[in-house]
Amino acid sequence: MPPKAPKTTKDRPIRVRMAPSPTGPLHVGTARTALFNWLFARNQGGAFILRIEDTDKVRSEKKYEDEILAGLAWLGLDWDEGPLPMVGSRGTHGPYRQSERTELYKKYLQELLDKHEAYYCYCTKEELDAQRDAMSSQGLPPKYSGHCRNITAPPAGRKPQVIRFKVPETAVEFKDLIRGKVVFDAALLGDQVIAKDLDTPLYNFAVVVDDELMEISHVIRGEDHLANTPKQILVQRALGFHEPVYAHIPLILNADRSKMSKRFTDTALMQYREKGYLPDALINFLALLGWHPKDDREVLGKNQLIKEFDLARVQASPAVFNEEKLNWLNREHMKTLSDKEIAKMVLPLLAAENLHADEAFVEKWVSVERSRANNLRELVDLGKFFFVLPHYEPSLLVWKESTPEEAKKVLGELTEELKKIDQKNFTKEALAGILADLTSERKRGVVLWPLRVALSGLRASPDPLDIMDVLGKEESLRRVTAAADTL
Ligand code: GLU
DSSP, X not given: OXXXXXXXXXXXXXXXXXXXXXXXXXXXXXXHHHHXXXXXXXXHTOEEEEEEOOOOTXXXXXXXXHHHHHHHHHHTOOOOOOSSOOOSSTTSSOOEEGGGOHHHHHHHHHHHHHTTSEEEEOOOHHHHHHHHHHHHHTTOOSSOOOTXXXXXXXXXXXXXXXXEEOOOSSEEEEEETTTXXXXXXXXXXXXXXXXXXXXXXXXXHHHHHHHHHTTOOEEEEEGGGTTHHHHHHHHHHHHTOEEOEEEEEOOEEOTTSSBOOTTTSOOBHHXXXXXXXXXXXXXXXXXXXXXXXXSSOOOOOHHHHHHHOOGGGBOSSOEEOOHHHHHHHHHHHHHTSOHHHHHHHHHHHHHHTTOOOOHHHHHHHHXXXXXXXSSHHHHHHHHGGGTSOOOOOGGGGSOTTSOHHHHHHHHHHHHHHHXXXXXXXXXXXXXXXXXXXXXXXXXXXXXXXXXXXXXXXSSSOSOHHHXXXXXXXXXXXXXHHHHHHHO
16 A cells, blocks of 8 residues: 655644754854744744753753753744743743653653554664674664564563664655755664653654644754654654654855864854854844845845745755854944944943943944944954053054154153143044144154054054044043153
8 A cells, every 4th residue: 555645734834943952052053043943934924933852861951951042032033932831922931841741752652652663672782783793794784673673572581772663664755945855765774763761752753743743834954954854754654743844954164164163163152142243143144054035135134034034045055154254244234233332232241351431431432443343342352442551562652763762752742732632622623633733744653653552552543533532631641641651
């Protein structure tokens, strides 16, 4: 009898899920998977579900779950439902946790056992190794031998080791929205372990039960899960479940096309928050890792992404993580914010460095320093000297075509001129006038170089006029006088 056509989710409401395992820091790739699911759900008016896959009791940790929740909150990827009876807006409930759903998995494990679609396996690790060796010496592919498949009663004195699913020797075919038709030969798989015991299901089983019970219509996940899909489809069929639509999104590679790894790239999402990237810029960047809009626009806000997102334009070939592009996008997104908005965002970073100033100062500081920074962290690093003058060598005050004596003289003249302007007339125009006078008979570098160093302690900085404008009369004068005194 030909196999029945699988039940599909094609005509069901759109429901997608993000199913991270809390076993390590939240990976950028996981954040991208979450984003694609979220964009798809929001574009389609469907539901986005968060499910923490913590069946691996040894490796799952609460701190990683917290990080997932904090990461999604930072990116603004809100989820729609959850088991906790917290009424209210999105993202205030849930998430689902597999560790709280053991009874459900147990029921379906028992069903498979009762239907003889699954069985207890008594083989120990040593026996499995021996079976595998024997098979490979006969040139057979390494897979479970099927030794316990037809055991009807527990062998005397032996303990069940795991529960295995009877994998039929058949071709499994499915249509992936991104990769097209995918065919796997399940004969190569061997009977798969789906649980350690009735209370301890493994990933490939729990995921199938959850996707069915949560009425997931589309499974959008990383390409690294492609090989799991036929295993999951076979379990779905054995339980008479629906087969969701699959979309496996491409791998992310480093710029040199090597596999993305911590050695070359910051792979933890939260590192980008610490570095002061804007969440909307990161969202924009992640969205373009494997997807692009119809036209060649690249700078897109969240609402535009929601409007434009379409799984049909997700590419099958790997996406390349390009940090320069991230920086560019972040600068573009920073441009959409006012000085005040950036000031507000950068305040916690300043506080963390023990740098304090009033709001008006911070805002003005942002206005002169912002264009030089790729992110808020850089803004703080580049512009720290406004808050505290770094230590610098007095020799730095001397321009290459000048002498210490001349630098001292120039700084002395500057001190006298600055003193003459009162604070309320301490404007860029007035300061420009002073500089014009002082440079009329000298090369500009003779004056501007020591002034810049005196104000910033640095070789490169914003325009000295801008610095003085931010620092104000008193502090500018203090720095210039102090510099003159060191020579
Ligand atoms: N828990 C799996 C992971 O973190 C994802 C499973 C899935 O999306 O089906 O990689």
